[in-house]
Amino acid sequence: xxxxxxREIENRCIQxxxxxxMAECPLHVDVRLFLKKMAEGKWDAARKVLDKTMPFxxxxxxxxxxxxxxxxxxxxxxxxxxxxxxxxxxxTFTASLKKVMLLPxxxxxxxxxxxxxxxxTAAWDLIRKGYGVAIFEPGSYLGGSLWNLPHDLLPKQxxxxxxxxxxxxxxxxxxxxxxxxxxxEEMYAxxxxxxxxxDNEIACDFGLAQTPSGRIRTDDVTRAASRKGVFAGGIPxxxxxxxxxxxxxxxxxxxxxxxDRYIQNVSMTAARPHEGPMKTRLYTDITGIPPLPRTPVxxxxxxxxxxxxxxxxxxxxxxxxxxxxxxxxxxxxxxxYPKSYARQIYxxxxxxxxxxxxxxxINSCSLCRLCETVCPESFSMADLCHNARQEMVRVGxxxxxxxxxxxxxxxxxxxxxxxxxxxxxxxxxxxxxxFPGCQLSGSAPGHVTQSYSYLREKLGNRVGLMxxxxxxxxxxxxxxxxxxxxxxQLKAQWTKMGHPRPVLACSSCMEMxxxxxxEADPVSLWEIMAREGLPETALNARAGASAVAVIDPxxxxxxxxxxxxxRHILRETGFSVAELDHSRxxxxxxxxxxxxxNANPDMAREVIRRRAGQxxxxxxxxxxxxxxxxxxxxxxxxxxxxxxxxxxxxxDPAERKNPGYSLRHENRARLxxxxxxxxxxxxxxETDACExxxxxxxxxxxxxxxDRRILTGDIQKVLFHVQNGGAHFKNPKTGHWLAVHRPLNVxxxxxxxxxxxxxxxxxxxxHRMIIVEEGK
Amino acid sequence: xxxxxxxxxxxxxxxxxxxxxxxxxKVHVAYLESRFTVELLRCPDCGLVYIPEExxxxxxxxxxxxxxxx
Ligand code: SF4
Ligand code: SF4
Ligand code: SF4
Ligand SMILES: [Zn+2]
Numbered sequence: 142x143x144x145x146x147x148r149e150i151e152n153r154c155i156q157x158x159x160x161x162x163m164a165e166c167p168l169h170v171d172v173r174l175f176l177k178k179m180a181e182g183k184w185d186a187a188r189k190v191l192d193k194t195m196p197f198x199x200x201x202x203x204x205x206x207x208x209x210x211x212x213x214x215x216x217x218x219x220x221x222x223x224x225x226x227x228x229x230x231x232x233t234f235t236a237s238l239k240k241v242m243l244l245p246x247x248x249x250x251x252x253x254x255x256x257x258x259x260x261x262t263a264a265w266d267l268i269r270k271g272y273g274v275a276i277f278e279p280g281s282y283l284g285g286s287l288w289n290l291p292h293d294l295l296p297k298q299x300x301x302x303x304x305x306x307x308x309x310x311x312x313x314x315x316x317x318x319x320x321x322x323x324x325x326e327e328m329y330a331x332x333x334x335x336x337x338x339x340d341n342e343i344a345c346d347f348g349l350a351q352t353p354s355g356r357i358r359t360d361d362v363t364r365a366a367s368r369k370g371v372f373a374g375g376i377p378x379x380x381x382x383x384x385x386x387x388x389x390x391x392x393x394x395x396x397x398x399x400x401d402r403y404i405q406n407v408s409m410t411a412a413r414p415h416e417g418p419m420k421t422r423l424y425t426d427i428t429g430i431p432p433l434p435r436t437p438v439x440x441x442x443x444x445x446x447x448x449x450x451x452x453x454x455x456x457x458x459x460x461x462x463x464x465x466x467x468x469x470x471x472x473x474x475x476x477x478y479p480k481s482y483a484r485q486i487y488x489x490x491x492x493x494x495x496x497x498x499x500x501x502x503i504n505s506c507s508l509c510r511l512c513e514t515v516c517p518e519s520f521s522m523a524d525l526c527h528n529a530r531q532e533m534v535r536v537g538x539x540x541x542x543x544x545x546x547x548x549x550x551x552x553x554x555x556x557x558x559x560x561x562x563x564x565x566x567x568x569x570x571x572x573x574x575x576f577p578g579c580q581l582s583g584s585a586p587g588h589v590t591q592s593y594s595y596l597r598e599k600l601g602n603r604v605g606l607m608x609x610x611x612x613x614x615x616x617x618x619x620x621x622x623x624x625x626x627x628x629x630q631l632k633a634q635w636t637k638m639g640h641p642r643p644v645l646a647c648s649s650c651m652e653m654x655x656x657x658x659x660e661a662d663p664v665s666l667w668e669i670m671a672r673e674g675l676p677e678t679a680l681n682a683r684a685g686a687s688a689v690a691v692i693d694p695x696x697x698x699x700x701x702x703x704x705x706x707x708r709h710i711l712r713e714t715g716f717s718v719a720e721l722d723h724s725r726x727x728x729x730x731x732x733x734x735x736x737x738x739n740a741n742p743d744m745a746r747e748v749i750r751r752r753a754g755q756x757x758x759x760x761x762x763x764x765x766x767x768x769x770x771x772x773x774x775x776x777x778x779x780x781x782x783x784x785x786x787x788x789x790x791x792x793d794p795a796e797r798k799n800p801g802y803s804l805r806h807e808n809r810a811r812l813x814x815x816x817x818x819x820x821x822x823x824x825x826x827e828t829d830a831c832e833x834x835x836x837x838x839x840x841x842x843x844x845x846x847x848d849r850r851i852l853t854g855d856i857q858k859v860l861f862h863v864q865n866g867g868a869h870f871k872n873p874k875t876g877h878w879l880a881v882h883r884p885l886n887v888x889x890x891x892x893x894x895x896x897x898x899x900x901x902x903x904x905x906x907x908h909r910m911i912i913v914e915e916g917k
Numbered sequence: 918x919x920x921x922x923x924x925x926x927x928x929x930x931x932x933x934x935x936x937x938x939x940x941x942x943k944v945h946v947a948y949l950e951s952r953f954t955v956e957l958l959r960c961p962d963c964g965l966v967y968i969p970e971e972x973x974x975x976x977x978x979x980x981x982x983x984x985x986x987x
Contacts, residue, residue, distance in 0.1 A: 497986045540985030541949075849974075868965045870930040879930055881968075890968065908973040909981050912966045913945035913952065 142528065147487045153520045154480035155422045160460040162209040162224060164421035167391035170194045172209055172224055179227055179454035182447075188235040191228060196262040196390050197303045200287065202232035203295050205387045208418065214425055214460050219432040222457045223445075226438055230450040241310055244271035249404050251275075252332040254320060256283040257340020258386055259375030261307060262393030263400075268310050270401050277318035277328070283307070285341035293442045320345045333370070334400040340375035340389050347371075362416055363409045364396035370403055372396035391417065424517040425460040465512035465520065468727075470748050471505055471737070472512065472522065479512070479520050486529050497538070503529045504543045505744050508617055508735030509695035514726055523735070530619025542909065543740045544618035545886065546850050550802070554579035554610035555627060559809040561608040562634045565597055566820045571605030571641035576654075578647035579610035583805030584765040586812035587789035588782040592666060593816075596644060599673040605641050607634060608813055611653040617736045628657040635661060644669055648696035648703065648764055649734075667763060667781070671706035679714050679785040688717045690756045692771065692778070693728040694764035701725070707763050707781060714784050721755050731767040738770075750774055759795050769799040803846070803853040831857045834864075835899025842902055851889065851905050858884045859891045860900060877903060883911075930967055932960035939967055949984050
């Protein structure tokens with residue numbers, strides 16, 4: 142990722158776009174923050190927000206014509222927030238806390254003609270930028286027509302106070318100044334720039350180009366008039382005759398910016414897209430927001446009292462997007478949103494030395510793509526994290542512990558112990574190829590055997606079988622090399638078998654096959670079943686069937702064909718199908734996707750716990766991993782195939798335990814052996830000496846091993862090592878033994894005692910750190 | 918890594934090969950590109966090092982994690 146790509150990615154997330162009120166305000170007052178402080182009753186903090194952006198808040202806060210309100214999002218629910226009344230309340234109940242900071246004197250001077258809001262603002266901005274400012278006002282006081290406003294709206298005292306502030310900063314004020322063409326020429330000669338405020342009528346021909354309505358013609362943004370160094374403002378928008386106080390102030394501000402740039406001889410037009418009312422790309426969901434009528438003003442003349450103001454400010458929706466964060470516990474966990482995650486990830490990738498704080502952030506995403514489905518701009522956190530993982534693997538900075546366990550699991554599934562590719566018994570070619578996937582084989586091997594004979598019966602005998610893993614774990618972990626190796630191998634097998642059409646039982650396999658073998662046109666087992674009809678056993682399950690909620694796996698999010706087929710099968714089987722709030726396109730990941738469960742087990746547990754609580758009904762999953770993960774929470778969850786071949790599932794399929802990692806391995810290896818001997822009549826080679834070692838493990842220890850990701854196969858290796866002279870300890874008090882062995886990248890410690898033909902296992906633990914032998 | 922301390926009194930394991938009680942001694946451990954020296958129990962004869970469960974699951978796991986994030 143380079144800076145430019147980062148910028149593009151960041152730009153996709155619109156969470157930081159201005160709220161509608163702020164976008165529409167010509168001065169871009171941060172109305173949302175102002176209202177937040179108001180709603181909290183933090184009056185001074187609210188005032189600070191106004192002071193930061195508004196010139197003369199005491200005046201403008203009372204008389205602003207509030208164009209913001211007509212765009213306020215709350216207006217789409219009921220009525221806009223009374224922003225203007227609230228600004229009035231704020232400036233009424235607080236004193237300005239403004240500390241005037243002047244930049245050092247630049248030795249340049251600007252003349253400001255008139256003293257309406259636009260002129261006052263231009264003068265205020267320029268003096269703070271370090272210019273000498275002189276105001277030339279034809280009348281005998283500052284403020285012009287502001288004095289004509291009703292006293293209730295704008296007390297005279299306030300006009301005096303606010304303009305006095307200007308005097309205190311050192312602006313030179315010339316009242317009763319004669320504004321004539323000759324005097325203007327003198328100013329033009331004496332000053333570095335001139336601003337002409339037309340808020341109030343000035344009877345003088347400045348000799349500048351004019352509009353048909355007799356105003357000085359200016360550029361809309363820069364406010365530059367036809368003569369260099371002359372700027373003008375305080376003019377109603379073309380077509381409007383009513384002066385807008387906030388627009389006048391804004392025009393004075395833009396002119397001050399231009400005069401500053403003009404004097405410094407830099408571009409007046411560069412980088413000014415945000416001046417004036419602007420469009421915002423923000424998205425805020427308002428469904429389900431209850432209407433709440435606008436709070437009436439306590440007294441038409443005085444406006445809101447404090448309590449009413451706090452109540453009205455509370456109507457503000459605090460507009461923001463956060464659609465994805467609301468939907469994804471992972472995004473929520475890191476307390477920010479994708480735009481800022483993109484930067485954190487970029488920084489993480491750019492670090493040469495120092496802590497990579499975002500490693501876990503990058504590796505915890507389940508790549509489930511719910512975010513991009515709910516995001517109005519289709520921001521894909523999945524792509525962001527996946528690309529980052531690939532880059533980390535490429536440069537050798539992927540923490541080994543993040544995915545190693547899953548990668549070893551994949552390697553085991555694709556080893557000679559578990560993998561298999563055959564034409565159907567007695568056939569020399571295949572039209573179809575059943576690929577059940579490593580997870581179904583590990584979780585419910587009986588279902589694989591049944592599905593395979595079902596397919597041969599329905600599709601004619603020419604259905605080949607391939608056992609193995611599709612490579613998804615390597616792909617998810619960002620290990621492109623390993624993933625490519627697996628898929629290349631699968632593709633070669635498929636070619637060798639004569640391009641049979643794959644039938645898949647797992648949506649993750651489907652995603653992978655569609656990516657690396659689209660020409661094979663893979664089809665799901667569910668679509669075949671919905672089309673070809675269910676076996677007798679499924680139909681027998683009808684008795685006693687009731688309502689169930691379907692769990693769509695995240696990898697089938699957009700697979701409507703599969704979703705429909707599954708629901709059809711369930712209804713055929715006699716169930717009535719209930720939909721969770723998060724199903725089909727909006728489905729949630731079970732916490733295994735993207736290897737979340739490997740990189741961040743705590744988060745995966747939290748995710749699945751949330752999922753389990755979404756309905757009191759029994760769940761039915763059609764992904765073996767979703768099924769097993771839900772089972773670990775105690776949530777009653779069956780696999781769809783449990784109802785199709787109930788005999789394989791035990792008395793209550795919804796209570797079937799998660800087989801765990803060790804049993805998964807064993808199931809896969811045994812499945813291969815069983816199929817080879819039952820279908821193809823082949824005797825398998827002797828099991829490894831290791832595997833003959835008999836273990837006795839209590840349930841409690843078994844759970845602990847499961848938590849620590851220690852397989853019984855690992856323990857057998859350690860004991861085999863001891864039997865062949867490996868080092869170990871003994872404890873004379875307990876009579877236990879403690880063996881240590883490092884078969885690969887992890888050192889295992891096993892506490893045991895011989896028992897009968899085998900060993901009783903009391904404990905096992907592991908670490909990755911290496912003890913360096915003396916002299917090495 | 919200095920917190921990887923253990924108190925020898927509570928350890929009953931002895932080396933099965935040499936039959937000796939374990940003694941505290943300086944041991945080098947390594948992970949990824951980092952190396953540390955720690956005091957651990959080992960067999961005074963054959964040098965076999967003992968890592969207790971609390972150390973493997975506690976401080977060691979923590980340090981592994983920190984190093985992986987470097
Ligand atoms: S949904 Fe998320 S990523 Fe998309 S714009 Fe909103 S906050 Fe940003
Ligand atoms: S609801 Fe609040 S944040 Fe949203 S547009 Fe209105 S004032 Fe602004
Ligand atoms: S877990 Fe899913 S929804 Fe959340 S960020 Fe990752 S891909 Fe998006
Ligand atoms: Zn020894």
